[in-house]
Amino acid sequence: MSIRGPEALASLDEAMRDIRREEDEISKRLARSAERISKIRESEAELFRQLARLRLDPAVQGELDGAITTAETKARAQIKTHAKELSKAENAIASIDEALNKLTGERADALKQFESHQAQLKALASKLGATIARDPAFAAKRQKASELADVAAQSMRKTEQAEADRDEKGQPYRDDPLFMYLWEAGYGTSNYRANNLVRYLDGLVAGLIKFHKARPNFAMLNEIPLRLREHAERQIAIASVAETELDALETEAIDTAGGKPIREAMESAQQRIDALDAQIMAHEDQRDETAKTVAGLSQGLNPAFESASAELATALGREDIKTLLADARRTRTGQDDTIVAQIDDARARAREEDQETREQKERLKTLAARRRELEDIQWEFKRQRFDDPRSTFREDRLVGDLLNDFLRGGITAASYWDSWQRSQNWSAGTSDWGGGVGLPNNGRQRSNNPWPDNGGFKWPDNSFGGGAGGKTKGGFGGGFGRPSGGPGSGGGFSRPRTGSGGTRKHGGFKTGGGF
Template sequence: MITGRQALGSIESSLASERAEIDQMEARLRGLLGDEEGLRKEDLEDFRRLAKLRLDELLEGRVFGEIERVERQAVTLLAERDQAKAKVDEELAGIERELTSLKAQRDAKSDSIDGLEAEIGRAEDATRTRLEQDREYSAQAEAARKLDIQAANAEEKASQSEGELSAKGAAYESNALFMYLWNRKYRTAEYSAFPLFRWLDGRVARLIGYDDARANFSRLREIPKRLREHADRLDSEADAEDQRLMDLWQKARQADGIGALDAKKEAAEGELEEIDAAIDAATARQNALLEERASFAAGEDQNSKAAIDLLAEEFRQADLAKLLRDAQETLRTEDDRIVSNLVARRREQQQIDASRVQLKEALDRRIQRLNELGSVASEFKRRRYAQSDSRFRDGVLISMMLRDLLEGSLARDTFWGELNRQHSRRRPAPGPDMRPRGPIVFGGGSPSRRSGGFGGGRRSSGGGFRTGGGF
């Protein structure tokens, strides 16, 4: 058994773990991106060396000028990228501080609500003790208890009679001749037929003993109907008595100042909802910025892509390609070494590209898991599962379901359906029961029926009722 706050804490812990994993992946991506930028810089230096070795002064100057122009543009773009990323990092740090403050406020407000619930519980205990000596309340409690027992007995008998109708009525309903005459309303004022058909129906009735069977079947159908009407009437009367008892209880609570505590608790819960809304809004901004920061780490932001495209286009220029071809045709070992370095870096670049693609895909999945977890946390609070009176039977099962949900092996509806089945509300311990056997207990600020609350559910008790009849 774990509390709703503990379950929410587990979800938030998973959120923190996902963010830490995202930070690690982004760091690895930034490392790969830095490696790529280093390789391109080394390529530029090698092209400079080749130009010195192979080109005449005029061409050398033009190539150098072009390379330097491209390099300056790329450096400018990357500097702009770093500035944009620094701004995102600053905003993320601000949101993290905001979330830390909001979560501290949430914990404090939840503790305040817990304190108010405990204070309400103690006040209600005192009210119950006082009501033990209240004649009006005791008399009403006894009246409600008696009617509850009567209604329970009536419900038991009505249900049993309805069950017998289903079982014993099958013998009648399966007899085609009997049901033909029954549906024709034979032997009633509503029956009408031509003389020939009336004579034939009479022959059939005598053949199957219809008159006795009809009397038994009518009685079998009528008894459950009457018993159900009686049970429903008693149930309504018992509800009315229970409501009068609840009114006395609420009046006593108000007189003892518990209503003011209820109002304070309701106001605190409203403030808690406002804090949760602020947390959700900050988390949404945080997730959007995390995705933007991930694009920087992967080199997919506008400035990084422009710098990469600029350098790649420059390497595809004819003069640079001619440098490579000419270097391979010379006998100079320095040319060959430079070309060998360029080729090796191309292979290394391909490996880095493959690693970067895989890591970016993994990062995208992590961000998706983070968004899903954030959605779960928001829905968890929206359903008021994080309240202090909230309980879940199996904390381990919840952790397993959460993992399966994030991995995609558990449907969202299934997750929430099972979570709802695991959920219950803790109620304050009942005080002295004013009705020795009655089904009203105290909790949550007002009496409620064990069978499902005022006006709902059926009572059950001992007793029995059997009907005769047969076919």
């Protein structure tokens, strides 16, 4: 069963809320654990005082009691300060979460408004399609745009093949350390710089591996893809101009027919969505920083708190304390045995708390990483406009089993995102590149992504007389791989983080003009 873009994004939003809730719960659990460990040590300190009163001279007892009390008092004061700081950070997290929930709701409402306007424009454009398709000027522009798109497609396919050849056929050269040494030194070129002895030795190496014959071949393998990509990008730029001209004709026709208010309302809704996305991203980054603060405080990583806790632990580990406990173990008296048993029990409970704390810390670290990865996925999802009302996904497992696998760490974020990309397509009439002939993002966009880099107001491919002789179908044939910087490109996700700024990098939603 398929799932629509808005519902898919809503499922990701819900998963994000679940992650944040679990992060908050674990942070609170860690904070309680840190407090329990502190109280256990205070109890242990009191037990040692009792033991000292039973077994030590008053003078020695007073010295020991003073050392423990000093450390204990300092720890107790730091616990109070620490608790206030933690409470402040937790309140900040709660406030940010409330704001995020509000922004997410507002975005969903804006998307519904967009969908409503989209449907209205679709109905209007469907009526106009046959009329504008018969216009000679439009037909000529469409034919020119289609031809230029084909040229750009062929140029990009040649580029990709040359780049594949470079990677495959160039590997033996790159695997040869002697060849690469001479290549990187610029041997055989005007850039080569070496003294006479090195030149002589390099000459022997070059003769041994026949470098003079191999070098031109390797140079050609590297040079051809560069030249082809330059040519392909020029062709894409030319086709982009033709697409823009075609878009202008379509927009003029729809505005003349009374569609301008609808189109402007769509643009306004889209701008609202983009503005909300920017706010959501800023709040997410702010929350990420605050979550780090909460995590540190809940784990007792406050320097003053750590210092005070360490002093108390040191006081309880003094040599005279160890001696006192050892002597108490060797003698068999009722009072001694009871106190020693209580000390052993306190230390056992502290060890259990420490073990649970370590496990919870690891879980918190995993959740933080998973949250950031899901933020990246949501960013890519919106960036490629997969949340468009007419974007669909063939597999509902993406918000079921596969989502659970990702959250549990069974599959990587890159693999999960790749599943989204493979499953995505556009509802009837929108499988092509939107707007004019649909230009790729400088050869980087997927063939079914309808929003090229040049932005503007985009029309579906058969808005105005598609079909035979209509606008190009399926982008540029074989597609151009995943978006630049995406998870499948080896460059990680493209979501900007704090301080980097930026919003969506592509044009708006498809208009829904005709299907």
